Amino acid sequence: MASIRLAVPETARVDEIVEVKALIRHPMESGHRRGSRGEVIPRDIITRFECRYAGALVFAGDFHPGIAANPLITFHVRATRSGDLEFTWTDQHGESWSESATLTVT
Amino acid sequence: MNRIVGCVSLATIAACSAPPQERAHDRLSPDEIVSGSVFLTAETRALQADDFANPGFLWVDRGEALFSEAPQTGPACVSCHADGLAGVAATYPAYDSDTDTVLNIEGRINQCRAKHQGASSLDYESDELLSLTAYIANQSRGAPVSVDTSGSARAVYEEGARYFRTRRGQFNLSCQQCHTENWGKRLRGDTLSQGHGNGFPAYRLEWQSMGSLHRRLRDCDMGVRAEPLPYGDPLYIAVELYLAARADGLEVESPAVRR
Structure with a gap:
């Protein structure tokens, strides 16, 4: 079970620029570290983050091993029409987690 | 009068040759107690202060869900503690008469699980126990740390104080030497904090x-x-009690962000 926290305003005026934040719980194990017995700790990272607003891709990012655990992403979106913001994280094994929030544009 | 002068000079000589006596500033004075967050960078402090971005809240959220989730063997925590546990964590570790021991929050949760929920103990650092302790401690955020070290807890407090003052390890350092006598100074890349657990x-x-x-x-x-x-070693719980008494009046900050 991944824990996800989203901060999306409930309402916005047309053409207003709103700040959106998304936090997911993930170890983001780089694959460069070693355990207490010298064994390599295998890499386990999220490789892709996407945000779709009313179906259209508005923000995306490729993650690499340098990203810290429990990554927090903050970005801005121009409010054009009411709709869902859907956030998706996909890890290196293809497993993905999603959460969405509704933005009402007045 | 002469006798008093004699004692004083004897004491002065003794101080030079014998191991130093327990220092006057054995415990921090109330007006100099500051939280570990004071020694952080502005960015880390800002992260702690932001209830959304503070990653500790991922555990607080999970703890809130677990609190109202009934284990198969008994009722959920919330069925007894419907009003939450505001301020409770600030009074822990606390003496428990049932077990005749001092319990920290972790121990109290596991005792509750055994006694009222028929559930097994949760391991330290397990996701579940960290989430529950984070959720409970967060309900005391802003409350002043205030533990009872009288009566049956006294011996445990003394034991914790002794651990804190005892030099140990290859570096032969006590907790006291860094966190009471030299806080605020640099130790390699870091600034020494006062070592509070708030x-x-x-x-x-x-x-x-x-x-x-x-x-x-x-x-x-x-x-x-x-x-x-x-x-979960009883000696660490004793240290936890001593630390809490030493941090008396400091606000609980959990989930804090630390280096």
Whole structure:
């Protein structure tokens, strides 16, 4: 079970620029570290983050091993029409987690 | 009068040759007690202050869900503690007459699980226990740390104080030497804090995760190259009690963000 926290305003005026934040719980194990017995700790990272607003891709990012655990992403979106913001994280094994929030544009 | 002067000069001589006596500033004076957050960078302080971005809240959220989730064997925590546990964590560790021991929050949760929920103990640093302790400690955020060290808890407090003042490890350092006598000074790349536990369980950047105070104490022991005690060891609980008494009046900050 991944824990996800989203901060999306409930309402916005047309053409207003709103700040959106998304936090997911993930170890983001780089694959460069070693355990207490010298064994390599295998890499386990999220490789892709996407945000779709009313179906259209508005923000995306490729993650690499340098990203810290429990990554927090903050970005801005121009409010054009009411709709869902859907956030998706996909890890290196293809497993993905999603959460969405509704933005009402007045 | 002469006798008093005689004693004073004797004491002065003794201080030169014998090991130093327990110092006057054995405990921090109330007006100099400051939280570990004071020694952080502005960015880390800002992260702690932001209830959304503070990663510790991932555990608080999970703890809130677990609190109202009934285990198969008994009722959920919330069925007894419907009004929450505001301010409770600020009074822990506390003496428990049932077991005749001092319990920390972790121990209290496990005691509740055994007694009222028929459930098994949760391991230290397990996701469940960290989440529950984070959720409960967070309900005391802003409350002043205030533990009872009288009566049956007194001996445990003394034991914790002794551990704090005892030099240990290959570096032969006591907790006291860094955190009471030299706080605010630099130790390699870091500024020494006063060593308070008011932010724990806390999210440590070094761990990239939430961790209990016992994990922090183990790190400190390993830092002076001493053998760390096992998680939940009664001696660490005694240290926890001493630390809480030493931090009397400081606000609970859990989930704090620490280096």
